[in-house]
Amino acid sequence: MLQAVTEPRVAPADAVREAHLAAFRYMLRARLLDDKFAALYRTGKIHGGVFLGRGQEALSAALGVSLKKSDVFAPLIRDAAGRLAFGEPIIDAVRTYLGSSLGPMRGRDGNVHRGRPREGYLPMISHLGAMISVVNGVLFARRLKKITGTVGAACLGDGATSTGAFHEALNQAAVEKLPLVLVVADNQYAYSTPTDRQFACESLADKGPGYGVTAHSVDATDLTACLKIVGGAVAQARAGNGPQLVVARLLRLCGHGEHDDANYIVSELKNSPLGRDCLKVAEEFLLQNKFTDAAQLAVWRSEAIREIEEAVAQVQREPAPDPYAENWSAIASEHLNETHLENGH
């Protein structure tokens, strides 16, 4: 008990405050990073698509801060906040978007397709639902290796719940009783398709019990609710209570990508409580409850902007991939490469 005396004791109220502030700072940094990527896209500095998490930061950050570094995380396209909270350095994101040869994907893959698999941070493929069973595999392997206490989180949108991969993987996780947390951002549209053309159940949370999976619902415009529900689901999985499905409702406050003006999003939704900006809601909450003050918020904002600008400036000076120096081999076993296929013939 001596340890308890010497260690600083955090009162529950302080713990709540700290959790909110930590998550909020990731939300803010993610929003500002996304804004920068959008600006770079508009000036033609980014090849390919740019995908923003605007409106999803509270959910994503709440998940990221609920995970430990030793956990497994398979984010999707709107999870900049969760990625930062899980420990991704801003420069990894910038290097991947700008295709730097020094980034984790070395220009071979781009934008939101980034990760470091050996660190439990899995790089998504574009096929929706496909990452869930990969997370299952890491968790299954850790069980075989007798590593305990790990949680694996996979993120998806409402559209991905219509895939066969989602069904197969959620069922697989339930059969194996894996510590999987599946976070569904029901953001009302899959690209342009509204939810009434995507599923017919009342709520996507209804899908949980059919698989024998505990389901949770949360208002993703409310950071407090996200911290409580997502954090609770992660704790449930960690405690050995099997896979958890979290269905979060929100509205995507941007296009599918920056190429999409999202003119199909109806104004009724924009003007509904679902259309609130989670970042603003969280900021007001922090100020009202005196968790912080406006001056501190301004400092965090300017610190984040400086960090992002420095990262972009650095990456813009870094070498682009060189096609003549590239090792055009898709396999690890160099001795099994086909010399007769070089140069496409």
Add this chain to the structure above:
Amino acid sequence: MATEITYIDAIREAQAHALRDDPRVFIYGQDVAAFGGAFKATKNLAKEFPGRVFDSPISEDAMVGMAVGAAIEGLRPIIEMQFADFSTVGFNQIVNQAATLFWRTGVPCPITVRLPFGGTSGGGPFHSQSLETIYAHYPGLIVLTPATVEDAYSMLLEAVAIDDPVIFCEHKFLYRHLKAEKLPSEALPVGKARIARVGRDLTIVAYSAMVQDALEAANELVAEGWEVEVVDLRSVKPLDTDTVMASVARTGKLLCVGESWPWGGVTAEVIARVASEGYGLLDAPPQRLNAKDTPVPYHPNLWAAHRPTVRAVAAAARKILRS
């Protein structure tokens, strides 16, 4: 060890060997545990290796996805597809997840996906397919097609040790048709083709069960005075072009035989390479013989005419030899 070892015994023994030697290996597939697999390729392995052999739900996509995750975590899973035909349900995870992982991230993906493939009569359109071509088309995959009991054993052992995703095509007809006296202690490495029969008049390139048909056809042609060389590719990716080219240099004539569909197949690939790199070696237009361009039929009469037979191989060979 039994005195007579079948091709499927070899596959079972290779898996037992891998499980025994490497704690990272586990087996995951439908009915593979207590039941021992639809073809008994994992018979008794769950009992001999408790906690290492697992029944999966009927979810080919999730089976392969799980294998990729386990490989990232440093294990070496063997996935049994009940039939090669059903691997198409897991196709996305094989070609987009497993096959791209190393190239995208530098993290190897050592998984072995076993595909019981090829025709046995009565299988019909969905239990008979040969899918080596479609997997070989994708960068990032190794595609193996053993034709002998010895290769079934040694190549499966090597597949598990390879740091890349391996599509292991094991022929269902060969399972109980081929027998050997003992398992090999050494073998040609993956990536090397084998001269299955030495000849001087024509090169027949084949793989998997078609090697047996090609050898029988070659024996038939001896009576007519022809000596046919048979090259067993062993692996279709990588494809040992050098061994094929050296054989064609000796014989001047080429016939490629495959049990899969003709369009853009392994046989077409072999001919393309020989034509572009060894045109001057050829004394006659290279030919190929494949299954017909329809789904695989059910009735034995139709089935036997759908795939190349010994007779069809011999007839195709005669045509080239007389040209």
